[in-house]
Amino acid sequence: xxxxxxxASRVVLDEEEIARxxxxxxxxxxxxxxxxxGLVLIGIPTRGVVLAERLAKAMSEVEGASIPTGALDITLxxxxxxxxxxxxxxxxxIPVSIDDAVVVLVDDVLFSGRTVRAALDALGDLGRPRAVxxxxxxxxxxxxxxxxxxxxxxxxxxxxxxxxxxxxxxxxGVNEVTIARGPEKTADGAAVAGRQGGExx
Amino acid sequence: xxxxxxxADLDLKAIxxxxxxxxxxxxxxxxxxxxxxALRGRTVVNLFFEDSTRTRSSFEIAGKxxxxxxxxxxxxxxxxxxxxxxxxxxxxxxAMGVDAxxxxxxxxxxxxxxxxxxxxxxxxxGDGTHEHPTQxxxxxxxxxxxFRRTDxxxxxxxxxxxxIVGDLTHSRVVRSNVLLLQTLGARVILVxxxxxxxxxxxxxxxxxxxxxxxVIGSADAVMMLRVQRERMSGGYFPTAREYTVGYGLTRARLxxxxxxAAICHPGPMNRGLEISADAADxxxxxILNQVAAGVAVRMSVLYHLLGGADDNPGVTS
Numbered sequence: 001x002x003x004x005x006x007x008a009s010r011v012v013l014d015e016e017e018i019a020r021x022x023x024x025x026x027x028x029x030x031x032x033x034x035x036x037x038g039l040v041l042i043g044i045p046t047r048g049v050v051l052a053e054r055l056a057k058a059m060s061e062v063e064g065a066s067i068p069t070g071a072l073d074i075t076l077x078x079x080x081x082x083x084x085x086x087x088x089x090x091x092x093x094i095p096v097s098i099d100d101a102v103v104v105l106v107d108d109v110l111f112s113g114r115t116v117r118a119a120l121d122a123l124g125d126l127g128r129p130r131a132v133x134x135x136x137x138x139x140x141x142x143x144x145x146x147x148x149x150x151x152x153x154x155x156x157x158x159x160x161x162x163x164x165x166x167x168x169x170x171x172x173g174v175n176e177v178t179i180a181r182g183p184e185k186t187a188d189g190a191a192v193a194g195r196q197g198g199e200x201x
Numbered sequence: 202x203x204x205x206x207x208x209a210d211l212d213l214k215a216i217x218x219x220x221x222x223x224x225x226x227x228x229x230x231x232x233x234x235x236x237x238x239a240l241r242g243r244t245v246v247n248l249f250f251e252d253s254t255r256t257r258s259s260f261e262i263a264g265k266x267x268x269x270x271x272x273x274x275x276x277x278x279x280x281x282x283x284x285x286x287x288x289x290x291x292x293x294x295x296a297m298g299v300d301a302x303x304x305x306x307x308x309x310x311x312x313x314x315x316x317x318x319x320x321x322x323x324x325x326x327g328d329g330t331h332e333h334p335t336q337x338x339x340x341x342x343x344x345x346x347x348f349r350r351t352d353x354x355x356x357x358x359x360x361x362x363x364x365i366v367g368d369l370t371h372s373r374v375v376r377s378n379v380l381l382l383q384t385l386g387a388r389v390i391l392v393x394x395x396x397x398x399x400x401x402x403x404x405x406x407x408x409x410x411x412x413x414x415x416v417i418g419s420a421d422a423v424m425m426l427r428v429q430r431e432r433m434s435g436g437y438f439p440t441a442r443e444y445t446v447g448y449g450l451t452r453a454r455l456x457x458x459x460x461x462a463a464i465c466h467p468g469p470m471n472r473g474l475e476i477s478a479d480a481a482d483x484x485x486x487x488i489l490n491q492v493a494a495g496v497a498v499r500m501s502v503l504y505h506l507l508g509g510a511d512d513n514p515g516v517t518s
Contacts, residue, residue: 073225076237076238076239076504076508077237077238077239081239081508081509082242082509082510082511083510084509084510085509085510085516086504086505086506086508086509086516087508087509087516088218088516089222089225089504091225092225092228121238124234125232125233125234125236125237126232126233126234127233
């Protein structure tokens with residue numbers, strides 16, 4: 001297959017590898033926090049919430065204590081609202097006060113960093129955490145903002161026009177991360193295209 | 202959605218989308234920072250040609266909590282009191298570069314007319330005896346929450362009966378509510394003395410009765426309407442006492458409501474006339490819930506109209 005032809009998607013993480021990556025991240029988060037004390041896991045819908053729940057389950061198995069998990073919809077904090085049709089807003093549910101907590105933001109793919117910036121703004125309106133950490137299943141690079149993840153399942157060097165898709169059993173019926181060559185677009189074009197259900201943004 | 206002029210502008214999907222987002226918006230009230238950045242850089246003008254407290258304030262708070270710049274213009278103290286026409290006022294305000302006009306006017310159709318003159322989006326905040334779509338939305342929001350207490354999966358109002366009782370002729374709320382409730386699948390029964398039934402009511406998508414006592418036992422919600430004495434030029438009923446006996450939600454009628462049936466009133470209330478103090482303050486009275494819902498619902502409406510690009514084709518997922 002030549003470079004210019006569309007490429008079929010290739011699996012970069014299968015079910016076992018996702019489970020292993022999440023278990024490793026769970027241990028890393030607990031180690032960095034010296035236990036589960038004061039931790040709150042907050043996922044960015046949709047797949048970030050599923051991953052936060054899986055991480056919390058793994059961490060509670062290690063620590064024997066349940067870790068509060070929530071969801072933080074960032075739609076209203078996006079910097080490209082005026083560029084697109086009105087977006088549907090998802091659900092935000094923060095189970096406990098985040099004041100003085102160590103909040104771990106969880107998302108599936110880290111790309112431009114704009115989603116994380118929006119999430120940081122949204123968190124600031126909900127309270128004042130002691131610290132905010134970032135955990136992502138896949139870091140595919142191409143950052144447009146000075147943001148980095150603290151805990152990464154897999155670093156995946158990509159081209160700007162490649163599409164990374166995270167599919168999870170709870171939302172998609174299958175656990176896998178795939179990569180495929182997408183339509184040609186600039187890194188910025190890809191970033192403003194928005195969250196496209198389990199794909200990069 | 203380009204404008205919100207009538208409840209008829211909204212299909213079931215749009216209503217559900219507005220009510221679902223209203224649920225999210227209602228949580229803003231409990232936050233330490235009551236502010237979302239969604240409408241940053243947008244300007245909303247509340248153009249009120251008629252007195253209002255709750256509607257104007259809730260539109261103002263809704264716009265501000267979404268970070269829009271909100272300006273209030275009322276007829277009193279503005280050029281309107283110097284004789285400026287509706288058209289000139291609307292064009293003047295729109296020429297200042299506003300994104301949306303929230304219009305209340307004593308003449309039916311004024312917001313629609315305004316929407317023909319300007320590019321800005323127009324929201325009808327009550328026009329004459331015609332419509333008040335955001336009031337109907339907040340009534341639906343309040344009722345949906347009430348019904349979901351016993352049926353959490355409830356998505357529309359199929360199987361529910363709502364009785365709207367009182368001064369139908371002078372009410373703008375009733376028209377919007379009939380349209381919205383009907384779209385949501387509810388059975389709507391309109392109850393009023395024959396003198397307060399609007400002409401053409403038989404063509405509305407609702408049943409009509411002049412006997413409140415015959416209807417009250419079948420309603421899952423009763424919506425009492427204010428007797429709008431200020432809009433009445435003639436004698437629509439002999440005495441206030443007689444009206445109360447026939448059509449008021451009295452203490453006696455309160456006892457004949459279905460268990461758990463909701464009591465609504467768009468306010469302001471004439472206590473002792475269309476609604477007794479017992480009914481207004483009853484455990485199943487949702488009147489204050491309606492007021493509280495106003496801000497969340499109007500935030501949702503403003504976001505649906507102004508939240509995206511200027512050529513807004515509606516909400517996408």
